[in-house]
Amino acid sequence: MRPIVLRGGRVIDPSQTTDATIDVLLADGRVAALGESLSAPDDAESVDVSGLIVTPGLIDVHVHLREPGQEHKETISTGARAAAAGGFTAVVAMPNTDPPIDSPAAVGFVRAQGEAARAARVFPSGCITMGQKGEQLTEFGELIDAGAVCVTDDGKPVLSAGMMRMALEYALTFDLPVAVHEEEVTLSRGGTMNEGIIATRLGLTGIPNASEDVMIARDLMLAELTGGRVHIQHVATRGGVELIRAAKAKGIRVTAEGSPHHFTLTDAAVEWYDTNAKMNPPLRSATDRDAVRAGVADGTLDVIATDHAPHHYDEKEQAFEDAPFGIVGLETALGLAYTELVATGLLDLSTLIERMSCAPARSMSLDRIGLGSLRVGSAADVTVIDPRAEWTVDPKTFLSLSRNTPFAERKLRCRAVRTIVAGRTVWEGGR
Amino acid sequence: MTEDRRSIMDAPAVERALSRMAAEVLRLAGGVTESLVLVGIHRRGVQLADRIADEIERAAGSPVATGSLDITLYRDDLMVVGPRPVIGQTRLPGLGIDERVVVIVDDVLYTGRTVRAALDELADFGRPRRTLLAVLIDRTGRELPIQADVVGERVEVPEGGRVEVMVPEIDGKMGVELVGRNA
């Protein structure tokens, strides 16, 4: 593989607090050198990135790749390529597939498929409990050896507090993060959207904020009790953000996600039963949306993660109550994050990269293998971004197999133009 | 753009026509009022029917049964007409119309389609011994083989023009006007 030298780009690397116009040399899968007017080997591919931004590769720690079992919605290969098109050099795949990823063989399968895709890196996650049934812990050690970077029963909450405690404590053996989908099922009660006036008018059962907050509070207390590492997924409520902020102030080891749809949309998007606005946790009130934005801004929500959830067109073409939860997100995340947070002045670019690369890497201990940084010696995972690119979301052009997005025809600013994984360009475009 | 209008009958002319019509109806009924039912077609046929009935009562000294018919639901062009016409009240005498002499009363006889609809609707109410048609204005333009038995006035209408009858209860005055095509 030829070395690559990226010349003249604005390098933003929060891990080194770098923000400078310098060259980057990638060789042998690593960052070999950073500096002005770098000398490069004769066989190096020279890429002019003047006017563009060069960052450590973006990482999405929450994606559903649907393989094995639901390959009509997405495969590991199509998902990895969709991720690269969105500027992501790595993703963490959720284990609620069919069958679920609760054995070393299953983890190995996902890892192998990811490698074969030769696009964004795919890191498997394993289930917390066998079959995600909440009854018996999976073999964390075996799963890690096979390649899992975290455990989660995402899609479902861990119903039993006792089981959650056990998981947090056992995970300490491996310093493994336990990622959790927060939902109190007897409060969410089959609801399909935010509880509020819109749900009442549409005749839909609502999911109250309390359904998430009750479980977030529980799991923060258990993290405090055990000293374990908890990663709260897709935080959508103001109460949840407040609880996490307070927990961090006390030194509890918690990381948390904010999703682009939760900091962009409210339950008004569900008006007239648009199934592309149906996900779990649901879109909530303006106050909740603003709290998620503020949480991403001040770092209470450490990472931006998409919860990319592909569904086939036929499945979303149903009455609202009958359609599955979830929307795709890999190919719109950067544009939404920039347009909604940076262009509005809420965050600066460096903080954005922190939320989309450095912090995601740390939350899943991927920084230990050189991800989330452009320090010399780090993995040669780089995202080249055009912050001035103006584009309109067209689901028909998605590399993902699925098109279920509420953002069709939305005008966004900022787009990835080149995605490099382990020193090899896996995607180019967006101009 | 306002259209040209020309009065062809003033109020007294209409009253005289109605009197003639009343006399003719009574004659056709053999001078007997008990079997008569005057049914006016919405909208203005109803008011004309009431006036003719009053005249017959004065002349014969005995009451005449009246009713009103809204033919909207029986129109042959119902599915192409829009906005949806308002439906008026259909009310027939309590004793019904079986074996009676029913006189359909309308303001203008033109294509004949309204009368066709009225005949269909009456058929759903019963079987008169005889049905007659009385109209204030008979104008050219028939599209069905229908003729009036009692006519107030025959009018030739130029192409593109129309005849409008006005009654006090609805229009504030009584009269007949020719409208449009340089009246």
Next chain:
Amino acid sequence: MTRQQEPEVPTFGKDLVGLEELSREQLTALLDTAEHFKEISVRPVRKVPALRGRTIVNAFFENSTRTRVSFEFAEKRMGADTVSISTTGSSVQKGETLVDTARNLEAMGIDMVVIRHASSGAARFLAERIPSSVINAGDGKHEHPTQGLLDLLTIRDHRGPIEGLKVCICGDVLHSRVARSNIHGLRRLGAEVAVCGPVTLLPPCVEELGVTVFRRIEDAIEWADVLNVLRLQLERMKSGFIPSLREYNRVFGVTRERVENAPRDLLILHPGPMNRGVEIDSDVADGPHSVILQQVTNGVAVRMAVLYLLSGGRPEQAETVKQGGEG
């Protein structure tokens, strides 16, 4: 002075999905038109040819003999050809059936579809996908517009203009599409609306719909001119919304004693079927304040009016209209 033009009815869209989107004029036109259709049901020949040649499909994905029969009567009295399809598929098949139904109906060129479905939004889902008129006969918990209309008509028959009347909807408002349609229709026509029931059975943010909330039936009766009493389903007790039917009747039941002690001569409505002895006692349901049977009669007239007003045509083809309605 020029001749008075023919009065016109407000235009309606292709579908009737709910009362929420209707204007005051449209609601009034529906009620006034239904008034005329009442008369047809007492003619010797209880039929008019207004919808002759039209095909109407009753697609009932949820069981309902009463509503379906009422629609069938209305359709036949308007002279239309009707086909009823009832499917009570499992929830797994619910989704497929709806989309496939839409496509099949479109292929068959049906004029109007009356749909009842267990999922909120199903009527709108269908309306957005087929060119035929879609009439909502009840979709999940969202709306049941023809029931709302017949309730409005019945109230108007007995208490005159809706404006200013105080109407309280009592019972399981949370799960009730009848309640939602009533609330929208009554408010649009200027009534004051309240709801009364255990808080567990009232929808979140219900006050934001513009209704007063009464937690006790005594307070509701003290205030109201009209009560619309909703059916309480047995499963609400099983799902924990209320402790028992007996408690419900004691605390919230519309009993003879409560009705007789009311300050005004209450009008009592119920969409049916009734749980006698639960939400309403038999002597109230059968008593002098109740207009429950008139609701059923009005149901056919209202549905005929809906079919009539929605089946509107293409004005540019109407020669008769251009000639000022002469015949």
